[in-house]
Amino acid sequence: MRVPLRPVLAGAAVVLLLAAAAGGLWFTQGDPAPEPVPEAAEESLPLPPEPPRVADSPEYEECLGKLRDDAQGALSFAEAWEGQGGGDGARHCSALATLALGDPQRAATRLEALAARTPGTAARAAIFGQAGQAWTVAGQPSRAYGAFTLALAITPNDVELLVDRAIAAAALGRFADALADADRAIAQDSSVAEPWVFRAAALRRLERPQEALRDIERALSLDPGNPEALLERGILRQLAGDEAGARADWESVIAASPDSAAADLAQQNLALNAAGPVRR
Template sequence: MNGRVLVFGLVALLALAVGFDAWWQLNIGAPVPSALSGLPPTVQGSTGLPVQPRIAQGAEYERCLAMVPGDPAGAYALADAWEATGGGDGATHCNAAAQLALGNTEAGAELLEKLAKGSKAAPLARAFVFGQATQAWLMAGDAARAYGAATMALALAPDDIDLLIDRSIAAATMARYLDAIDDLNLALDRDPRRTDALVFRAAAWRHEGQLALANDDVTRAVAIDPDFPEAMLERGILRQRRGNLDGARTDWQRAIELAPDTATADLAQQNISLLEVGPRLR
């Protein structure tokens, strides 16, 4: 499996940046396509994210998935009818995609987890669907179920970096920051240049009060990719914590420049606004 980086990874960063208990409030009303970040390319639209291996094949499967972005209700009806006539894994997967597109994240997560458990597909394909279930459970606000799904995925694909990152997100959402760091350590052992994992680990260290370790990680991330907007967001938070308000403002302004009209930019702007209000409150 390949890195999702800034699609599902942004979920993690927002959670880390604003506090895991608050991220779900920020995500209320988020665009539906974000719910489809882990699904096949016909569902994802223009993201271009690779998603092999597939849980199913065939023209009907592709047709059903292709309907999801523009007509999720139609895709759901097609998948439901197809399941009733023996559509198998493909019908169930399309049903789950349609449920997510319709905003029924818990129902979609349940379907994905059930599919991954019961499918006779290859282990890597099942691991991928467990990974999708992990993301869907997080979007549904159930970090414990997300953690369980990620653990089942890793039992099938123990070296998958994305799954380790996903499980770290679930752990941190439950304020289990040290468990999150353990998974991120494993991910970075496998690929030391994963800037998303470095930024997530920096934020987890920050939540543990280990600002020096957090700063080391975000410095490494910026050295690898100086235009990584989430690294700018996190470095700004760390600079603000150390009293470097001008540096924090500069980083947040840079995050906005790099990723305008995104949730990252919104958070950076909120932080800048708080900096401006702060002195007047003291």
Template sequence: MGILALTLAAWTGMPAYGQSADQAKEYNDCLLLAKRAPDQAVESAVAWEKQGGGDAARHCKALGLINMGQVEDGALELERIAQTMPQEKAKIAAQLFGQAAQAWIRAEKPQLALHDQNEGLKLQPKDVDLLIDRATTYGNAGMYFESLEDLNTAADLDKGRPEIYAFRAAAYRHLENRALAMDNVDQALKLDPNFALALLERGKLKQQEGDIAGARQDWLKVVRLAPNTPVADEAQHGIEQIDLKAN
């Protein structure tokens, strides 16, 4: 899920911020502009902030900066908004820290991402999205036990998220516990038989077990289900490696 998608989910209901219906519409219009024409969104948000747009205007500006490629500037702005929010808005502040972390990941600065994920979870320890995001950051750093701890907590809070089990499968695979890895793949695919990340993981496990044809079949399905995504790119690479060895 991208930063803008998270934003639209997290920041609905602008009247909670003391905004009028017109201001809420201006905010949503600005978010859409941040996706379609981010440079215009930044310009509009700056003007709106001067007219009293507050955090909503700053938030739109941050997203526009990120989508313009000024990712670090956008991340810093998201952090500043989160840091200055009052306690009664802790849930939104935590989500903003999560969005800033996503931006730092995009900027290839995972330590800064981890810092913001930690800050967000201090405010909202039961935020499942933040737990999954931090688990991913840990996993990418090879910290698989820490990743599993967050994923276990997330699973306790929400058992209906297939990505939790797919990420747990990856952690267990790296820890060479193939039985638990496959068990988690199965749990993910029970929730969503077409969940691409779980199929990618199942292919990797099949390849390790010598079932090359089964791995190739899973990866072909990933490419078909999730074209033009990093998951599909990884599956395609696996298919190409299998085909090279076959020839």
């Protein structure tokens, strides 16, 4: 069975980094956007649906079971269990609870340390991938890139890891590297929309808008309501002078996914579009 890699918790950060990969909002075409600064967490961050297993015990399952509804309880359980010899299972649950409680930097450090000592290729790569996602949420794409590279050294053709590293590369302004990873991801599986979206973002920053639009249309053919793809197509349409088309795409994002980070960015673009050339 394949070990899941992508934490749900990074969804908002991925969208923000897509904006950075695209050069910020549509009106920003200069230097790469600054790295996003994570805000203090007011609520628990969501977690991976099935964290990779590093232990096989009732305590481990009980601790992981607490993560969804009682992250603080999971952390307390993990710390007590570790003090009683819980080992890697306790350390993994503790790191995930720390992440859920809004401290991604500390969680990333713990996950990297755990991955370094975890036997088995799938679990080791998965935990390095989780560390990379945590560094992404912490707004440290350089550390994220390093963690994803370690994971890819173990599983070099993993599509999700390639996309994750492409996002980190784009946040660092390394758009050619982002494009290379997106190319590899698509070569492995061309049926998933996400790699096409991020390749389009990289192509646009490399001043290849026609190719970017082609990729976005492919992404939307695979997933017609994909909010990140609609956000990106709106940016491309705006740059091509199609303000009505851009507005339609951004309004679609807001209507379909009103509580998403993509909708927030779409709303910002609409507001700036309405403000006119003086604000651009």
